[in-house]
Amino acid sequence: MDQVELQILLDKLISTWENEVIEFKQAGDGFSTSDIGKYFSALSNEANLRGIDSAWLVFGIDNKSRSVVGTQYRPKPERLQGLKHQIAEGAEPSISFRNIYELDTDPDRDKGRVILFQIPPAPRGMPIAWHGHYYARAGESLTSLGLDKQDEIRQQTMATDWSAQIIPNATVNDLDSPAIQKAREAFTLKHANRISADEVAEWSDSTFLDRAKITQGGKITRTAVLLLGKAESAYLLSPHPAQMTWKLVGAEQAYEHFSPPFMLNVTSLYQRIRNIQLRLLPLNELLPYEVSKYDQKIVLEALHNCIAHQDYSRNGRLLVTEEIDKLILENEGGFFEGAPEDYILGEKTPRRYRNPFLVQAMAELNMIDTMGYGIHQMHSKQAERYLPMPDYDVSDAHAVRLTIHGSVVDPAYSQLLMREGGLPFEDVLALDRVQKNLEISDQAIKQLRRAKLIEGRKPNFHVSANVASVTASKADYMRTRSLDDQYYKKLITDYLLKFGTASRKDVDEFLLGKLSDVLDYGQKKAKVSNLLSNLRRAGVIHNSGSDKTSKWQLVE
Numbered sequence: 001m002d003q004v005e006l007q008i009l010l011d012k013l014i015s016t017w018e019n020e021v022i023e024f025k026q027a028g029d030g031f032s033t034s035d036i037g038k039y040f041s042a043l044s045n046e047a048n049l050r051g052i053d054s055a056w057l058v059f060g061i062d063n064k065s066r067s068v069v070g071t072q073y074r075p076k077p078e079r080l081q082g083l084k085h086q087i088a089e090g091a092e093p094s095i096s097f098r099n100i101y102e103l104d105t106d107p108d109r110d111k112g113r114v115i116l117f118q119i120p121p122a123p124r125g126m127p128i129a130w131h132g133h134y135y136a137r138a139g140e141s142l143t144s145l146g147l148d149k150q151d152e153i154r155q156q157t158m159a160t161d162w163s164a165q166i167i168p169n170a171t172v173n174d175l176d177s178p179a180i181q182k183a184r185e186a187f188t189l190k191h192a193n194r195i196s197a198d199e200v201a202e203w204s205d206s207t208f209l210d211r212a213k214i215t216q217g218g219k220i221t222r223t224a225v226l227l228l229g230k231a232e233s234a235y236l237l238s239p240h241p242a243q244m245t246w247k248l249v250g251a252e253q254a255y256e257h258f259s260p261p262f263m264l265n266v267t268s269l270y271q272r273i274r275n276i277q278l279r280l281l282p283l284n285e286l287l288p289y290e291v292s293k294y295d296q297k298i299v300l301e302a303l304h305n306c307i308a309h310q311d312y313s314r315n316g317r318l319l320v321t322e323e324i325d326k327l328i329l330e331n332e333g334g335f336f337e338g339a340p341e342d343y344i345l346g347e348k349t350p351r352r353y354r355n356p357f358l359v360q361a362m363a364e365l366n367m368i369d370t371m372g373y374g375i376h377q378m379h380s381k382q383a384e385r386y387l388p389m390p391d392y393d394v395s396d397a398h399a400v401r402l403t404i405h406g407s408v409v410d411p412a413y414s415q416l417l418m419r420e421g422g423l424p425f426e427d428v429l430a431l432d433r434v435q436k437n438l439e440i441s442d443q444a445i446k447q448l449r450r451a452k453l454i455e456g457r458k459p460n461f462h463v464s465a466n467v468a469s470v471t472a473s474k475a476d477y478m479r480t481r482s483l484d485d486q487y488y489k490k491l492i493t494d495y496l497l498k499f500g501t502a503s504r505k506d507v508d509e510f511l512l513g514k515l516s517d518v519l520d521y522g523q524k525k526a527k528v529s530n531l532l533s534n535l536r537r538a539g540v541i542h543n544s545g546s547d548k549t550s551k552w553q554l555v556e
Contacts, residue, residue, distance in 0.1 A: 007103060009116065014061070017066065018063075018140040019139070020043075020046040020138075020139070021043055021046050022056050022058070023056070024061040025061070025071075026059070026061065026062055027059035027115075028071065029073050031073055033083070034090075034131075037090045037091065037131065038133075038135050038142060040096075040130065041128045041129060041133075041134060041145075042135035042143075043137065044122045045122050045127050045128055045134065045145055045153065046137050048122035048127075049152065049153065054098065055121070057117040058114065058115070058117070060113055061114065068111075068112060070111030070113045071113055071114065073115060077102075080115070084097050088394075088395065090131050092339075093336070093338065094339045095128065097118060097120075098119065098120045098397070100117055101115070101118070102115055120397050120398075122153060125155075125352070161355060162222065162355060163222050163355040163356075163359075163361075164221060164222070164358075165221065166219045166220065166221055167220050167221065167237075172206060174225065174230060174233040174236065175229055176260070176261045179227070179229075182264060183208075184208060186366045187212050190364060213361050214364070222240075223357050223358045223361050224361075225242070225260055226358065227361065227362070229242075229261055231259045231260060231261075233260065234259045239315055241316070242259060242312075244317065245257050245318070245319050245320065246272045246273070246322065247320070247321045247322065248272075248274075249323055251324075256269075256272060262307055266303045266304065266307070270299055270303070272322075275292055277293070278291050278292070278408075280408070280418065282419065289386065289418065291385045291386070293406040293407070294327060294404060295381055297381065299327065301378055302329050302390075304374075305374055305375075306318045306400075306402075308355060308359050309331065309336055309400070310332055310333060311331075316331075316399075319331075325406055325407035327403070327406065328402070329402045330399055330400070331399065331400055333399070334398055334399070337353070338350070340392035343373075343376060344375055344379050346373050346376030378404075379429070383428045386414040387408065388413070388432055389405075389432040412435070412463035413463050416464070423453075426444070426447075427447060427448060427451065427453065430444040430448055431454070434461045434462065439459065485534070488515075488527075489535055492507065492532070492535060493554065495510055496541065496552060496554045501551050501553050502551075502552045503549065504532075504552075511528055512528065515527060540554065541553065541555060542555055
């Protein structure tokens with residue numbers, strides 16, 4: 001909103017005055033964050049119960065005169081916006097303000113600043129707690145959220161499981177035969193210890209679909225069409241777009257949409273992803289480890305989770321964006337039960353699901369488990385591959401964004417994992433946060449220091465100089481580490497392969513910025529000369545120009 005729109009909104013809110021979904025405060029700079037969290041919980045729950053799009057907490061208004069008096073609460077923008085993160089940390093489930101607006105009601109006065117906090121309604125079926133306590137409003141007063149109101153919110157999804165709804169007039173003919181066969185195979189594998197393959201093979205399609213909990217009494221559900229439906233049957237789910245989209249961004253751009261049957265097409269989408277081999281060189285060793293850029297199990301686990309937990313009522317598609325060094329998966333709907341970090345250690349089991357019928361069917365087909373182990377397995381698998389951990393972004397209350405890294409973030413981290421194969425999983429998680437410059441707990445700091453795995457002063461930690469002892473005393477290891485000469489030679493030959501020729505000036509402009517910051521400008525120039533000379537002596541390149549005006553080319 002611009003300033004004019006915000007002024008109109010403020011006037012409207014003041015004319016309505018305080019009620020269950022609007023709260024005004026004068027609020028100075030020291031206003032309690034804990035109190036803000038309580039109002040967030042109360043106003044969010046009340047917005048849900050009243051079916052409205054937003055509740056509002058407004059600072060800078062005098063309650064008695066109902067006029068603008070201004071507020072000095074967090075005058076610096078970065079501190080003000082940082083409140084979003086603080087609220088998300090204390091709220092359960094982890095959601096925060098939709099927007100925080102600043103309105104200057106009178107530029108000529110020092111006391112005309114008003115802050116408008118836009119609060120989203122609690123998600124359907126999920127009352128919002130602040131530090132474990134549920135709050136509500138009784139008129140203008142803050143109070144506890146009674147059990148009756150808690151039950152009213154929680155029961156919102158009991159009879160409205162989107163995935164369980166039966167589609168009128170749909171039949172088994174709307175389902176894809178190869179997908180049904182694949183589902184039979186998966187079901188047989190899942191239940192091999194109690195149901196024989198011969199018995200499953202004898203079932204009719206209708207019997208199998210009921211036994212696999214995909215249909216209800218032979219009637220086709222939305223789950224059945226989503227997982228096993230023909231592509232041309234996707235219209236049966238309209239207006240909800242049953243679609244996954246793969247998008248390639250960067251120097252090359254491409255995209256492709258995938259419709260049902262998702263049982264098969266998750267694999268089709270995975271096959272679009274460019275999955276080269278990475279060569280990771282252990283410290284002081286000549287033979288590299290080779291790992292695939294992306295692990296198939298990790299990607300499919302993430303895709304299956306997106307399908308299972310998508311909020312299909314929001315009419316959005318599942319989006320997979322492939323960047324040069326990572327995959328980003330996005331699905332509609334906030335994180336439904338707890339927060340992603342609750343599941344990393346594999347100790348939390350979810351009690352509720354957004355799409356319980358769909359989740360049950362996918363579990364029967366061996367696509368997911370229902371114990372909450374998926375996130376733990378993705379993290380532990382990345383650690384086994386010496387690559388960064390997946391990152392979850394749940395800052396948007398209506399979407400979940402997962403990043404799967406396909407490259408090294410900090411070489412020191414990867415080399416440490418290669419060298420110290422038996423590190424406790426908790427230490428690996430903390431080291432991953434260190435390499436990404438994220439905050440870690442005081443307890444984790446003590447543990448990593450005791451094990452001599454990190455160095456530096458809080459908050460500027462980095463992976464221990466045991467890995468980077470030559471350069472750590474001069475600058476940050478990431479910035480100063482000198483990569484293997486073969487890497488730089490490959491950059492030169494790749495450049496010549498693409499552009500045909502290069503002058504010395506071209507090579508300098510291309511390569512100098514990539515060399516270690518430990519070297520000064522003269523040392524970098526000398527290193528480039530040595531690299532060119534080594535390639536020339538090896539018969540890889542030659543200079544078809546002169547010494548003064550070089551023209552480097554690949555040898556035919």
